[in-house]
Amino acid sequence: MNAAYAQSSVTLYGVIDPDIVFVNNAQTGRSGGQLTGKQQYSMLDGTTSAYFGSRFGFRGVEDLGGGMSAIFTLENGFNAANGTLGQGGLLFGRQAFVGLSSASTGRVTLGRQYSSLWDFVSPLAIITQWAGYIGSHPDDLDNIGGTNRENSSVKYTTPVWNGVSADAMYSMGGVSGNFAQNQVWSVGVGYTGGPVRLGVAFVDAFDPNISMFGATATAGGVTTNNLGSLGSATTAQRNPVIAGYASAHRQQIFGAGGSYAIGHATLGVVYTNTRFVGLGGNSGPNPFGYSGSSTITNVEANVGYQVAPAVTLGAAYTFTKDDxxxxxxxxxxxxxxxxxxxxxxxxxxxxxxxxxxxxxxNSLGQAAVASVAGLTPSARNQQVVDTIGIAHRF
Known part of the structure; x- marks a missing residue:
């Protein structure tokens, strides 16, 4: 008897993306009760390109017949400047999921994945278009830059109907006897038609210091380490825009955006509303005795212009308000x-x-300092960053 073998394929892909970064004022610690900073020159990974980080990955698809396919993605992030693993040292920290896909009914995937916000709103922001992490909102407070992925998640994505698609994701908390603890869920919908692109999404993360940020500084988390130079510490603070909200019971993010192409130009706007609810909970440290909630609104207006087939220019203005x-x-x-x-x-x-x-x-109860996402915060209220890099895709 002859065995039947389904048609399948596996694709290797990736980006190598180092860049040279100048920061006019980067925190070095504290002296005499005051934050100190100096100029900083460094080579970092993927800070400013539209590819936002070096990685390699594998995508696979197997035809199961009847219009159904098995799919998977394994994506590793690494630092091209020194060869180390990204995403807190995870082997496949960017993405790791498997699922089933059908052109008529959509797809279901399980594993480590992005939320609906990344799928529908982030593509309208400059971080995914031409600016990289430097273009994300301060400390990537709303996760528009996809800093945090969702572990143990199940996601359903619809087919595209007349330019409209949607998805829903649920990340399991995995805590015995408490179904809601550490869980994350999201929903989103988007439309693409002619020169118009629209997207809207909502994310609700319970105990975000654990479920969203992983409770480690290397995972981008709002942890004790990120409180840095408070008290007698001498190390630089990390994530001062949101680090003080580590104790929040929930982080709720609403995002919406749109873009319109006119000739060689594309105009866009993105709005997000991020609420840290239930401050004083058990998610993380609360050295300031916060209670209640804090709401951060962000508006980004952007423009991109293709001067020539090989040349693209971009500019954007972002305003962020933390209540x-x-x-x-x-x-x-x-x-x-x-x-x-x-x-x-x-x-x-x-x-x-x-x-x-x-x-x-700012969230640390201090005079707010500038903090361009992905880089060392300033010791003052202003910061200038200039970068140059090269990216190669394969």
Whole structure:
């Protein structure tokens, strides 16, 4: 008897993306009760390209017949500057999922995945278009940059109907006797038609310091380590925009955006509303004795222009407002500009610069300092970042 073998394929893909970064003021610690900072020159990984990080991955598909396929993705993140693993040292920290897909009924996937916010709103922001993490909102407070993925998640994605698609995701908390603890769920919908693209999504994370941030500094979390130079510590603070909200019981993110293409230009706007609810919970440390909630709103206006087939320019303005737990929150304004030049279909050189100014009181109860996402925060209320890099895709 002859055995039947289904048609299948596996694709290897990736990006290598180091860049050279200048920061005019990067925190070095504290002296005499004051934050200190100096100029910083470094080589980092994927801070400013549209590919946002070096990685390699495997995608597989097997035809099961009847229009049904088995699919999988395993995606590793690494630092091209030093060869270390990204995402807190996880082997496949970017994505790791398997599932079933049908053109008529959609697909179901299980594993480590992005939320609906990444699927429908992030593509409208400059972080995925030309700016990389430098273009994400301060400290990526709303996860528009996809800093945090969802573990142990189940996601359903619909087929595309007349330009409309949607998905829903549920990440299991895995805590015995408490179904809701550490769980994350999201829903989103998007539309693409002609020059118009629209997206809206909502994410609800219980105990976000664990479920979203992984409770480790290397995973981008709001942890004790990120409180850095409080008290007698001498190390630099991390994530000052949101680190003080580690004790929140829930983090709720609503995002919406749209773009419109006019000739060689694309105009876009993205709005997010991020609420840290139930401050004083058990998710993480609460050194300031916060209670209640803090709401952070963010508006991004952006434009991209294709000067020539190989040349793209971009500019954006972002305004961020943190109400703060005592209505004494911070304000952040950032202007970002960038240029990309394609040497080939696979190789891209780029330069991106950003200026951010902060005011008010940040989540650490201090005078707000500028904090361009993915880099060392400033010791002052202003920060200038300038980067140049090269990315090769395979």
């Amino acid at each position: 703060g737990p005592n209505n004494q929150g911070a304000r952040y304004q950032q202007v970002t500009a960038g240029a990309h030049y394609l040497l080939s279909k696979r190789t891209d050189i780029y330069m991106v610069a950003a200026y951010q100014r902060a005011s008010g009181t």
